Amino acid sequence: MMEAVAAIPPFERFYAERKDEVFGYLARLLGRQAAEDAFQETFLRALRAYGKLEHGRHLRAWVFTIATRVAVDERRRTTPVGEPTDVPVHDERPAFAELEHLADRLPPTERAAVVLRYGYDLSYDDIGAALGSSAEAARAAASSGVRRLRGKETS
Amino acid sequence: MTTVPDHVDRRFRDQAAAAGMLDVAYDFADSPIGTLLVATSERGVCRISFDPEPERELTTLAKDFGVRVLRSPGPVEGVRRELHEYFEGSRREFDLRVDLTPLADFQRAVLEELVRVPYGHVDTYGALAQRVGKPRAARAVGGALNRNPIPIVVPCHRIVGASGSLVGYAGGLERKQALLGLEGALLT
Numbered sequence: 001m002m003e004a005v006a007a008i009p010p011f012e013r014f015y016a017e018r019k020d021e022v023f024g025y026l027a028r029l030l031g032r033q034a035a036e037d038a039f040q041e042t043f044l045r046a047l048r049a050y051g052k053l054e055h056g057r058h059l060r061a062w063v064f065t066i067a068t069r070v071a072v073d074e075r076r077r078t079t080p081v082g083e084p085t086d087v088p089v090h091d092e093r094p095a096f097a098e099l100e101h102l103a104d105r106l107p108p109t110e111r112a113a114v115v116l117r118y119g120y121d122l123s124y125d126d127i128g129a130a131l132g133s134s135a136e137a138a139r140a141a142a143s144s145g146v147r148r149l150r151g152k153e154t155s
Numbered sequence: 156m157t158t159v160p161d162h163v164d165r166r167f168r169d170q171a172a173a174a175g176m177l178d179v180a181y182d183f184a185d186s187p188i189g190t191l192l193v194a195t196s197e198r199g200v201c202r203i204s205f206d207p208e209p210e211r212e213l214t215t216l217a218k219d220f221g222v223r224v225l226r227s228p229g230p231v232e233g234v235r236r237e238l239h240e241y242f243e244g245s246r247r248e249f250d251l252r253v254d255l256t257p258l259a260d261f262q263r264a265v266l267e268e269l270v271r272v273p274y275g276h277v278d279t280y281g282a283l284a285q286r287v288g289k290p291r292a293a294r295a296v297g298g299a300l301n302r303n304p305i306p307i308v309v310p311c312h313r314i315v316g317a318s319g320s321l322v323g324y325a326g327g328l329e330r331k332q333a334l335l336g337l338e339g340a341l342l343t
Contacts (some may be wrong), residue, residue, distance in 0.1 A: 008319050010213040010224040011177075019164065024157030036163050044165050047176050 008056040061126035070132040110145035163281035176219030180230035199252030219257040247274040265299040
Protein backbone atom coordinates (compact mmCIF):
# COMPACT_ATOMS: atom_id res chain seq x y z
CA MET A 1 0.00 0.00 0.00
CA MET A 2 1.22 3.44 -0.83
CA GLU A 3 1.23 5.89 1.99
CA ALA A 4 -1.21 8.69 1.38
CA VAL A 5 0.43 12.02 0.69
CA ALA A 6 -0.15 14.30 3.67
CA ALA A 7 -2.94 16.59 2.55
CA ILE A 8 -2.44 20.33 2.83
CA PRO A 9 -4.95 21.58 5.37
CA PRO A 10 -7.05 24.66 4.64
CA PHE A 11 -4.93 27.68 5.58
CA GLU A 12 -7.27 28.60 8.43
CA ARG A 13 -6.55 25.32 10.18
CA PHE A 14 -2.79 25.65 9.74
CA TYR A 15 -2.89 29.27 10.90
CA ALA A 16 -5.08 28.55 13.93
CA GLU A 17 -2.78 25.74 14.96
CA ARG A 18 0.47 27.68 14.65
CA LYS A 19 -0.25 31.35 15.25
CA ASP A 20 0.28 31.37 19.02
CA GLU A 21 3.57 29.55 19.08
CA VAL A 22 4.91 31.52 16.13
CA PHE A 23 3.99 34.74 17.86
CA GLY A 24 5.62 33.49 21.07
CA TYR A 25 8.76 32.57 19.16
CA LEU A 26 8.97 35.95 17.44
CA ALA A 27 8.35 37.71 20.74
CA ARG A 28 11.27 35.81 22.26
CA LEU A 29 13.55 36.78 19.42
CA LEU A 30 12.46 40.34 18.87
CA GLY A 31 10.46 41.52 21.86
CA ARG A 32 6.73 41.83 21.83
CA GLN A 33 6.45 45.09 19.95
CA ALA A 34 8.59 44.14 16.97
CA ALA A 35 7.00 40.68 16.99
CA GLU A 36 3.70 42.18 15.90
CA ASP A 37 5.06 43.31 12.54
CA ALA A 38 7.21 40.21 12.13
CA PHE A 39 4.10 38.09 12.70
CA GLN A 40 2.29 39.80 9.83
CA GLU A 41 5.27 39.38 7.58
CA THR A 42 5.72 35.71 8.52
CA PHE A 43 2.15 34.65 7.83
CA LEU A 44 1.81 36.78 4.72
CA ARG A 45 4.91 35.07 3.33
CA ALA A 46 3.49 31.70 4.35
CA LEU A 47 0.16 32.49 2.73
CA ARG A 48 1.85 33.62 -0.48
CA ALA A 49 3.67 30.30 -0.76
CA TYR A 50 0.88 28.13 0.63
CA GLY A 51 -0.97 27.58 -2.64
CA LYS A 52 2.17 26.15 -4.21
CA LEU A 53 3.00 23.58 -1.53
CA GLU A 54 3.07 20.03 -2.76
CA HIS A 55 2.24 18.29 0.50
CA GLY A 56 1.31 19.08 4.07
CA ARG A 57 4.30 17.53 5.84
CA HIS A 58 6.68 19.56 8.01
CA LEU A 59 4.41 22.59 8.06
CA ARG A 60 5.49 23.44 11.60
CA ALA A 61 9.18 23.45 10.71
CA TRP A 62 8.33 25.33 7.53
CA VAL A 63 6.59 28.20 9.29
CA PHE A 64 9.37 28.38 11.88
CA THR A 65 11.79 28.68 8.99
CA ILE A 66 9.91 31.63 7.61
CA ALA A 67 9.60 33.22 11.06
CA THR A 68 13.33 32.75 11.67
CA ARG A 69 14.25 34.46 8.42
CA VAL A 70 11.92 37.33 9.12
CA ALA A 71 13.30 37.70 12.65
CA VAL A 72 16.94 37.42 11.66
CA ASP A 73 16.48 40.04 8.94
CA GLU A 74 14.68 42.28 11.36
CA ARG A 75 17.37 41.99 14.04
CA ARG A 76 20.18 42.57 11.61
CA ARG A 77 18.38 45.64 10.41
CA THR A 78 17.62 47.16 13.79
CA THR A 79 19.81 45.79 16.56
CA PRO A 80 23.56 46.04 16.86
CA VAL A 81 24.82 42.62 17.91
CA GLY A 82 25.20 42.34 21.64
CA GLU A 83 22.50 44.81 22.55
CA PRO A 84 19.53 43.43 24.46
CA THR A 85 16.02 43.81 23.05
CA ASP A 86 13.08 44.59 25.28
CA VAL A 87 11.79 42.21 27.91
CA PRO A 88 11.47 38.70 26.55
CA VAL A 89 8.15 36.88 26.75
CA HIS A 90 8.16 33.74 28.84
CA ASP A 91 6.70 30.48 27.81
CA GLU A 92 6.17 27.36 29.87
CA ARG A 93 9.50 25.79 29.12
CA PRO A 94 11.25 25.91 32.48
CA ALA A 95 14.73 24.54 31.80
CA PHE A 96 15.27 26.84 28.89
CA ALA A 97 13.52 29.76 30.54
CA GLU A 98 16.34 30.08 33.08
CA LEU A 99 18.78 30.96 30.35
CA GLU A 100 16.35 32.66 28.07
CA HIS A 101 16.90 36.24 29.22
CA LEU A 102 20.58 35.87 28.43
CA ALA A 103 19.92 34.72 24.89
CA ASP A 104 18.96 38.26 24.00
CA ARG A 105 22.60 39.10 23.69
CA LEU A 106 23.50 36.42 21.18
CA PRO A 107 24.02 37.15 17.51
CA PRO A 108 20.79 36.50 15.57
CA THR A 109 21.58 33.10 14.05
CA GLU A 110 22.91 31.67 17.29
CA ARG A 111 19.93 33.02 19.13
CA ALA A 112 17.50 31.52 16.61
CA ALA A 113 19.35 28.19 16.72
CA VAL A 114 19.29 28.06 20.53
CA VAL A 115 15.63 29.07 20.79
CA LEU A 116 14.46 26.67 18.09
CA ARG A 117 16.42 23.78 19.57
CA TYR A 118 15.76 24.26 23.27
CA GLY A 119 12.61 26.32 23.19
CA TYR A 120 10.71 24.58 20.39
CA ASP A 121 12.45 21.25 20.08
CA LEU A 122 13.06 21.45 16.34
CA SER A 123 15.58 19.03 14.84
CA TYR A 124 18.93 20.30 13.62
CA ASP A 125 17.83 19.43 10.08
CA ASP A 126 14.87 21.75 10.43
CA ILE A 127 16.91 24.44 12.13
CA GLY A 128 19.51 24.23 9.39
CA ALA A 129 16.76 24.73 6.84
CA ALA A 130 15.36 27.62 8.86
CA LEU A 131 18.74 29.31 8.93
CA GLY A 132 19.42 28.64 5.28
CA SER A 133 22.38 26.45 6.15
CA SER A 134 22.95 22.83 7.12
CA ALA A 135 22.21 20.62 10.10
CA GLU A 136 25.91 20.75 11.03
CA ALA A 137 25.96 24.53 10.88
CA ALA A 138 22.79 24.65 12.99
CA ARG A 139 24.34 22.37 15.58
CA ALA A 140 27.46 24.51 15.63
CA ALA A 141 25.44 27.71 16.00
CA ALA A 142 23.39 26.23 18.84
CA SER A 143 26.39 24.94 20.75
CA SER A 144 28.33 28.12 20.24
CA GLY A 145 25.26 29.98 21.49
CA VAL A 146 25.03 27.73 24.52
CA ARG A 147 28.75 28.20 25.24
CA ARG A 148 28.30 31.92 25.13
CA LEU A 149 25.30 31.69 27.42
CA ARG A 150 27.25 29.62 29.93
CA GLY A 151 29.99 32.23 29.78
CA LYS A 152 27.49 34.99 30.46
CA GLU A 153 25.88 33.07 33.24
CA THR A 154 29.09 32.73 35.17
CA SER A 155 30.46 36.14 34.34
CA MET B 156 1.75 30.06 26.68
CA THR B 157 1.90 33.25 24.71
CA THR B 158 -1.10 33.95 22.52
CA VAL B 159 -1.41 36.35 19.60
CA PRO B 160 -3.10 39.58 20.67
CA ASP B 161 -6.50 39.97 19.00
CA HIS B 162 -5.56 43.13 17.14
CA VAL B 163 -2.55 41.37 15.59
CA ASP B 164 -4.66 38.40 14.54
CA ARG B 165 -7.31 40.69 13.10
CA ARG B 166 -4.71 42.74 11.23
CA PHE B 167 -3.35 39.63 9.57
CA ARG B 168 -6.81 38.46 8.52
CA ASP B 169 -7.55 41.89 7.06
CA GLN B 170 -4.23 42.21 5.27
CA ALA B 171 -4.42 38.74 3.78
CA ALA B 172 -7.77 39.61 2.21
CA ALA B 173 -6.78 43.14 1.19
CA ALA B 174 -3.70 41.79 -0.59
CA GLY B 175 -5.94 39.49 -2.64
CA MET B 176 -4.10 36.41 -1.41
CA LEU B 177 -7.10 34.31 -0.41
CA ASP B 178 -8.93 31.70 -2.43
CA VAL B 179 -11.83 31.97 -0.01
CA ALA B 180 -12.69 34.36 2.82
CA TYR B 181 -15.43 33.34 5.22
CA ASP B 182 -17.14 34.40 8.39
CA PHE B 183 -20.28 33.65 10.35
CA ALA B 184 -23.52 35.62 10.30
CA ASP B 185 -26.41 35.50 12.75
CA SER B 186 -29.86 35.18 11.24
CA PRO B 187 -33.39 34.39 12.41
CA ILE B 188 -32.95 30.90 10.99
CA GLY B 189 -29.69 30.22 12.79
CA THR B 190 -26.01 30.92 12.38
CA LEU B 191 -24.84 30.90 8.79
CA LEU B 192 -21.37 30.40 7.40
CA VAL B 193 -20.87 32.84 4.54
CA ALA B 194 -17.96 32.55 2.12
CA THR B 195 -16.74 34.48 -0.91
CA SER B 196 -14.18 33.79 -3.59
CA GLU B 197 -12.74 36.45 -5.87
CA ARG B 198 -15.70 35.83 -8.19
CA GLY B 199 -18.46 36.32 -5.65
CA VAL B 200 -20.44 34.54 -2.94
CA CYS B 201 -19.48 30.89 -3.07
CA ARG B 202 -21.07 29.36 0.02
CA ILE B 203 -23.85 29.88 2.53
CA SER B 204 -24.24 27.03 5.01
CA PHE B 205 -26.84 26.29 7.64
CA ASP B 206 -25.67 24.67 10.89
CA PRO B 207 -22.06 25.00 9.80
CA GLU B 208 -19.49 22.50 10.98
CA PRO B 209 -16.32 24.47 10.26
CA GLU B 210 -13.99 21.48 9.99
CA ARG B 211 -15.99 19.93 7.21
CA GLU B 212 -16.86 23.22 5.53
CA LEU B 213 -13.24 24.32 5.34
CA THR B 214 -12.17 21.06 3.78
CA THR B 215 -14.88 21.30 1.14
CA LEU B 216 -14.12 24.94 0.40
CA ALA B 217 -10.42 24.14 0.03
CA LYS B 218 -11.22 21.30 -2.36
CA ASP B 219 -13.56 23.43 -4.46
CA PHE B 220 -11.65 26.72 -4.55
CA GLY B 221 -8.09 26.27 -3.25
CA VAL B 222 -6.36 25.78 0.12
CA ARG B 223 -5.96 29.44 0.96
CA VAL B 224 -9.17 29.56 2.98
CA LEU B 225 -9.18 32.02 5.88
CA ARG B 226 -11.76 33.48 8.21
CA SER B 227 -11.71 37.16 7.34
CA PRO B 228 -14.69 39.42 7.90
CA GLY B 229 -13.87 42.15 5.37
CA PRO B 230 -14.71 40.41 2.09
CA VAL B 231 -17.98 38.93 3.37
CA GLU B 232 -19.23 42.14 4.95
CA GLY B 233 -21.38 43.05 1.94
CA VAL B 234 -23.03 39.62 1.93
CA ARG B 235 -23.73 39.79 5.63
CA ARG B 236 -25.29 43.21 5.24
CA GLU B 237 -27.56 42.14 2.38
CA LEU B 238 -28.63 39.02 4.25
CA HIS B 239 -29.40 41.15 7.28
CA GLU B 240 -31.54 43.49 5.16
CA TYR B 241 -33.29 40.53 3.57
CA PHE B 242 -34.20 39.06 6.95
CA GLU B 243 -35.33 42.49 8.12
CA GLY B 244 -37.69 42.61 5.17
CA SER B 245 -36.06 45.67 3.60
CA ARG B 246 -34.38 43.83 0.72
CA ARG B 247 -36.11 41.79 -1.98
CA GLU B 248 -33.25 41.24 -4.38
CA PHE B 249 -29.61 40.57 -3.76
CA ASP B 250 -27.03 42.71 -5.54
CA LEU B 251 -24.37 40.04 -5.25
CA ARG B 252 -22.31 38.12 -7.70
CA VAL B 253 -22.28 34.37 -7.13
CA ASP B 254 -19.53 31.90 -7.88
CA LEU B 255 -20.92 28.63 -9.22
CA THR B 256 -17.73 27.56 -10.98
CA PRO B 257 -17.12 24.25 -9.17
CA LEU B 258 -20.54 22.90 -10.17
CA ALA B 259 -21.39 20.54 -12.99
CA ASP B 260 -23.06 22.13 -16.03
CA PHE B 261 -26.54 20.83 -15.33
CA GLN B 262 -26.59 22.01 -11.75
CA ARG B 263 -25.22 25.38 -12.72
CA ALA B 264 -27.86 25.76 -15.42
CA VAL B 265 -30.60 24.94 -12.91
CA LEU B 266 -29.31 27.40 -10.33
CA GLU B 267 -28.83 30.17 -12.88
CA GLU B 268 -32.41 29.70 -14.01
CA LEU B 269 -33.61 29.61 -10.43
CA VAL B 270 -32.30 33.11 -9.75
CA ARG B 271 -35.05 34.42 -12.05
CA VAL B 272 -37.84 33.26 -9.75
CA PRO B 273 -38.76 36.54 -8.04
CA TYR B 274 -39.12 37.32 -4.36
CA GLY B 275 -42.45 36.22 -2.94
CA HIS B 276 -43.18 33.81 -5.80
CA VAL B 277 -42.90 30.06 -6.02
CA ASP B 278 -42.41 27.73 -8.91
CA THR B 279 -42.40 23.96 -9.32
CA TYR B 280 -39.63 21.44 -9.90
CA GLY B 281 -41.31 20.45 -13.17
CA ALA B 282 -41.50 24.02 -14.45
CA LEU B 283 -37.85 24.60 -13.65
CA ALA B 284 -36.93 21.35 -15.42
CA GLN B 285 -38.81 22.60 -18.46
CA ARG B 286 -37.04 25.94 -18.42
CA VAL B 287 -33.60 24.32 -18.48
CA GLY B 288 -34.70 22.22 -21.43
CA LYS B 289 -35.08 18.90 -19.59
CA PRO B 290 -38.82 18.63 -19.08
CA ARG B 291 -38.60 15.10 -17.71
CA ALA B 292 -35.82 15.85 -15.25
CA ALA B 293 -37.87 17.21 -12.33
CA ARG B 294 -36.21 14.73 -10.00
CA ALA B 295 -32.71 15.70 -11.14
CA VAL B 296 -33.69 19.33 -10.66
CA GLY B 297 -34.64 18.44 -7.10
CA GLY B 298 -31.20 16.91 -6.62
CA ALA B 299 -29.49 19.99 -8.03
CA LEU B 300 -31.44 22.23 -5.65
CA ASN B 301 -30.72 19.97 -2.73
CA ARG B 302 -27.01 20.52 -3.28
CA ASN B 303 -27.33 24.27 -3.81
CA PRO B 304 -24.16 25.71 -2.25
CA ILE B 305 -25.61 29.23 -1.91
CA PRO B 306 -29.12 28.94 -0.46
CA ILE B 307 -31.18 32.06 0.28
CA VAL B 308 -29.26 34.14 -2.29
CA VAL B 309 -29.86 31.45 -4.92
CA PRO B 310 -33.46 30.95 -3.84
CA CYS B 311 -34.08 27.22 -3.96
CA HIS B 312 -36.64 27.73 -1.20
CA ARG B 313 -38.97 29.14 -3.90
CA ILE B 314 -39.35 25.79 -5.63
CA VAL B 315 -42.19 23.58 -4.42
CA GLY B 316 -44.03 20.46 -5.51
CA ALA B 317 -46.72 20.45 -8.20
CA SER B 318 -49.39 20.09 -5.51
CA GLY B 319 -48.03 23.08 -3.64
CA SER B 320 -46.39 21.00 -0.91
CA LEU B 321 -42.98 22.17 0.24
CA VAL B 322 -41.40 18.77 -0.58
CA GLY B 323 -37.88 19.23 0.79
CA TYR B 324 -35.07 21.58 1.72
CA ALA B 325 -31.47 20.84 2.50
CA GLY B 326 -31.62 23.23 5.45
CA GLY B 327 -34.79 21.61 6.79
CA LEU B 328 -38.44 22.25 5.92
CA GLU B 329 -38.88 24.65 8.83
CA ARG B 330 -36.38 26.97 7.28
CA LYS B 331 -38.01 26.75 3.86
CA GLN B 332 -41.28 27.62 5.52
CA ALA B 333 -39.70 30.52 7.40
CA LEU B 334 -38.15 31.97 4.24
CA LEU B 335 -41.37 31.70 2.24
CA GLY B 336 -43.25 33.16 5.20
CA LEU B 337 -40.86 36.10 5.32
CA GLU B 338 -41.43 36.71 1.62
CA GLY B 339 -45.20 36.47 2.03
CA ALA B 340 -45.38 33.47 -0.28
CA LEU B 341 -46.44 30.87 2.22
CA LEU B 342 -48.91 28.39 0.85
CA THR B 343 -51.72 27.09 2.92
